[in-house]
Amino acid sequence: MDEQYVLPLVDISLLNSMNAEDRQQVANKLNQACKDVGFLYIRGEQFQPELFSNLLKVTQSYFSQPLEKKMQNYIGQSLNHSGYVPVGEEQFTESSIDLKEAYDINYDYQGAALKFPLLGPTQWPEDTAFKQHVLSYYQHLKAIGQQIFQAIAVALNLDEHHFDAYISHAPSQLRLLHYPFNPAAQDAEGIGAHTDYECFTLLLPTAPGLQVLSKQGEWIDIPLLKNTLVMNIGDMMEILSNGRWLATKHRVKKVQQERYSFPLFFSCDYDYVIQPVIPNEQPRYPALKSGEHLFNQTAQIFSYLKKKVASGEIVLQNARPLSSFGMPENPMEPK
Template identity: 60%
Template sequence: MTNAPVLPVIDITRLGSDSLADRRAVARELDAACADYGFLYIKGAQLDGALFDSLVARAKAYFALPTATKMQSYIGLSQNHSGYVPVDEEQFAQSSVDLKEAFDVNLDYLLPTGRTPLLGPNLWPEMAGFQDDVQAYYRHVTGIGSALFRSFALALGLAETHFDALTSHAPSQLRLIHYPHDDTACDRPGIGAHTDYECFTLLFATAAGLQIVNKQGEWIDVPLIDGTMIMNIGDMMEILSNGRYVATRHRVKKVVEERYSFALFHACNYDHVIVPVVQNEVPLYAPLKCGEHLYNQTAQTFAYLKRRIASGELVLNAAVPLDSFGQRAVTTA
């Protein structure tokens, strides 16, 4: 790993301080990094390296299983869009089909929900220890996310607890992703260019490969830094901040070594309507229903949902095209 950051590095340790001044100081740093870049690194006492290591080991063991075994928990069999995602399942817009496999986990929502997409019990594989390790990581990183939501509230001039009730049972998704190394894959990307749909993402990865678009419209590499996670702004935080923070397009290029990454996408509650929250500004964005946006964007990328749309089984409501947020820059290859 390299120690030459191309993005800001924010120490979030003081978000756990009893001093409001300490928490405000972190919020100012977070605000500046998100306004200037939309991508940053976070570090701090909150990050539990042992949990990260356990999840890496578990993911390696899981993805090494035969495809037939993994397909027993295929995401298309789930109630809440959870489970195994095989290679060739996802495609962003007109880009190449992604060269990756994944296992997706949502909030394990056990209350009655009718037929609300994305809410329900997770589909888990029959692998000893898998659910325990994944849920431990999910709880840990959503806890960090809760502290960051409070920091965003301070940064945007709101009450520190503004987002607490709005994220109490959010369909925040964790993706365990395996990017195989394949010399025969030409320039097929690990994941095509896109913005994330939610408020913000916290990412831990084992190898390089992530690229982002800078303000000049150029693709730049994001190296890994020991002891950090990568954080980025998504569509919903762009709206909430009324454009102060802009969702940044990113991709994973063809990897030069096997890569595992763990992305937790932090959202608001399914039924919450996302609107700009900045005071004394004319809203620049129309309201957006959180769960509807998540599902609509997902349905435009996953093959099993595209098949349901094509058959007429699934009809999307008020879906905006993929890549509707973020910089409108022309990017270079």
């Protein structure tokens, strides 16, 4: 780890190279960072800062509207879990309510009707600029994520294109998160401690607040680093890597300043079976279905889905408890 930074920093520019050795070099650095920490900074010539600037402007404009206006696109009225998420809708634990609002953008699937609950046309507000700039950022980061999937394959001693066929219609979600100005903020949680459910996340925050649980069981503040994103490993990649890389618990503490955060969660196709892929290793994890796990975890957090589960309208199949992956908060305790 570079001593100048709290997290390892990996430059992914060479993933654009036609030289396989250059791409292998990036894969080696990703492997080390994911194995050692599970969280890292990434930067590269691929990133277009102007797309982030446009995203931030339309997001600020959207969240400045009255609550009544935003609730016209409430996520609970969508068929594929997209739309506006009011403060208090999400709850990771009984004692913790997330003090943020959000707008969730799913993979805007326009193909033939599917039975999967996380795929379909995104619910968009009636704002052309919002849709244009949010989609531009989503598609830009999605292309970079595909490069990272290829580097991950190399890091795991697989063919570079191993994952290509399994991410063509992935329900990868972009969240536009807004933490309002809070002059009374203390060190309480703005988002409760959790691991991400998917393979990996690429995050752009505008202010501090992110904390990561170290392997020593300590919460570490993650400062902003100019012209970088934060990347972290999720549940699915812990399984795929057969535990070589652990999903890392993280949380967001309440801060006084207004804060925006833009995570894009990269998953595999809904019906792809997540199981260890390391060649010549005995699997340490049972297999699970990608979309099923993603929906099960989501349904344990969002109020509108919890109500449907409680009423029997939704029946979860093979649901794992929240925080089933990653290190325990007390490293002396079993997972």
